[in-house]
Amino acid sequence: MNLKELSKQEERLESGHRLCPGCALPMIARQLLHSLHGEPVVVGCATGCLEVSTTIYPYTAWKTPWIHNAFENVAATMSGAETAYRVLQKRGKIPKDKKIKFLAIGGDGGTYDIGLQSLSGTLERGHNLVYVCMDNEAYQNTGIQRSSSTPFAAATNTSPVGKIKKGKEQFKKDLTAVIAGHHIPYVAQASPHNWVDLMKKAEKAFAVEGPAFINTISPCVPGWGYKSDQTQEMARLAVDTCFWPLFEIENDVWKLNYNPGDKKEPIINWCKHQARFRHLLKPENKELLDKFQAHVDERWEWVKKQCGK
Amino acid sequence: MSGESWKEIPIGGVIEKAGNSKEYKTGSWRSNRPIHVPDKCIHCMICWIVCPDCAVKAKDGNFSHFDYDYCKGCGNCAARCPKDAIVMKTELEAQKEDEK
Ligand code: SF4
Numbered sequence: 104m105n106l107k108e109l110s111k112q113e114e115r116l117e118s119g120h121r122l123c124p125g126c127a128l129p130m131i132a133r134q135l136l137h138s139l140h141g142e143p144v145v146v147g148c149a150t151g152c153l154e155v156s157t158t159i160y161p162y163t164a165w166k167t168p169w170i171h172n173a174f175e176n177v178a179a180t181m182s183g184a185e186t187a188y189r190v191l192q193k194r195g196k197i198p199k200d201k202k203i204k205f206l207a208i209g210g211d212g213g214t215y216d217i218g219l220q221s222l223s224g225t226l227e228r229g230h231n232l233v234y235v236c237m238d239n240e241a242y243q244n245t246g247i248q249r250s251s252s253t254p255f256a257a258a259t260n261t262s263p264v265g266k267i268k269k270g271k272e273q274f275k276k277d278l279t280a281v282i283a284g285h286h287i288p289y290v291a292q293a294s295p296h297n298w299v300d301l302m303k304k305a306e307k308a309f310a311v312e313g314p315a316f317i318n319t320i321s322p323c324v325p326g327w328g329y330k331s332d333q334t335q336e337m338a339r340l341a342v343d344t345c346f347w348p349l350f351e352i353e354n355d356v357w358k359l360n361y362n363p364g365d366k367k368e369p370i371i372n373w374c375k376h377q378a379r380f381r382h383l384l385k386p387e388n389k390e391l392l393d394k395f396q397a398h399v400d401e402r403w404e405w406v407k408k409q410c411g412k
Numbered sequence: 413m414s415g416e417s418w419k420e421i422p423i424g425g426v427i428e429k430a431g432n433s434k435e436y437k438t439g440s441w442r443s444n445r446p447i448h449v450p451d452k453c454i455h456c457m458i459c460w461i462v463c464p465d466c467a468v469k470a471k472d473g474n475f476s477h478f479d480y481d482y483c484k485g486c487g488n489c490a491a492r493c494p495k496d497a498i499v500m501k502t503e504l505e506a507q508k509e510d511e512k
């Protein structure tokens with residue numbers, strides 16, 4: 104993955120979109136598009152920050168065919184687009200040798216929650232497309248409401264911190280493992296701070312026949328409450344604390360792509376930069392922090408075990 | 413697009429000009445400005461890959477310039493530059509220097 108060579112490629116997500124300064128979503132989207140090296144691609148977005156802010160009427164930042172339908176059905180919409188392509192090719196309306204890729208993108212709201220059913224159906228039917236979840240861990244676009252992806256103890260507007268309740272009471276849903284249960288050819292977890300890993304995974308995902316899924320961590324400046332220049336650092340810390348392990352599952356074989364080993368950082372190193380976790384720094388909430396840490400460690404051990412480590 | 417009547421709007425809300433978001437300049441959002449220090453730059457293009465706004469412009473695989481029409485001043489390019497070849501200045505400071 105040579106950045107100098109990649110920088111000669113055409114940008115297919117243009118400037119002028121209205122995502123917040125420092126947003127991770129366009130970082131991830133650009134990496135995905137560059138991993139295609141100019142191959143034709145049809146993109147679909149579920150309702151969410153990326154969809155809203157890149158296509159404020161009458162503008163679009165996309166230089167690819169692009170479609171938005173609703174919150175819950177980007178996977179269904181894209182499975183329809185992919186099927187239409189196959190049928191038109193069969194009927195000779197699209198040349199046999201013309202290869203077109205299909206990319207569906209959803210946030211955690213559109214993927215972990217609202218679109219899970221249509222995504223599951225798409226994977227089960229075996230459509231030849233790539234689904235990428237950009238997980239910013241809440242309904243950030245509508246004003247920071249908790250989702251099933253929001254981490255334990257994180258404050259959102261629907262899981263606030265007060266005298267009695269201290270942020271979200273439930274643990275984050277392990278969506279990547281849920282997707283792995285569909286036994287599709289390719290599943291991975293990636294982070295935009297490690298673009299080599301993310302883009303290699305994207306290349307693999309686009310290359311396989313059948314459905315592929317990549318879950319990416321997408322730090323959110325206003326939702327997580329950190330300084331706008333720390334987006335890359337928040338992604339790195341999510342990985343180095345083992346909150347967001349980097350792994351891939353090729354034909355049901357799990358592989359760990361990165362192990363911080365002795366350099367594994369405590370979860371507080373990630374939390375302390377984020378306003379949504381501010382209360383965890385208080386001595387009286389130590390129990391919560393310990394519970395969060397124990398859960399991260401437990402999940403990390405589980406992932407390592409799947410990967411045969 | 414302004415000045416068109418509803419009759420000229422494409423059916424289905426289709427946007428016919430791909431990438432026309434470029435007509436909307438986001439550079440005015442910026443309160444901090446990245447400044448490139450050419451002597452320190454090794455043209456690794458890390459700033460290019462991390463920029464969320466395609467505001468780091470490359471030429472022949474090398475750093476060329478910042479596109480201040482779109483740069484929102486987030487500072488991720490400076491934070492990730494391995495050679496401290498990008499300095500963040502407040503927009504006020506930078507504008508004062510421009511005037512000199
Ligand atoms: S990250 Fe720094 S050293 Fe690398 S190309 Fe950009 S300015 Fe130059």
Ligand code: SF4
Binds near residue numbers: 467487488
């Ligand atoms: S400050 Fe942010 S928007 Fe401006 S060039 Fe750097 S990374 Fe891009």
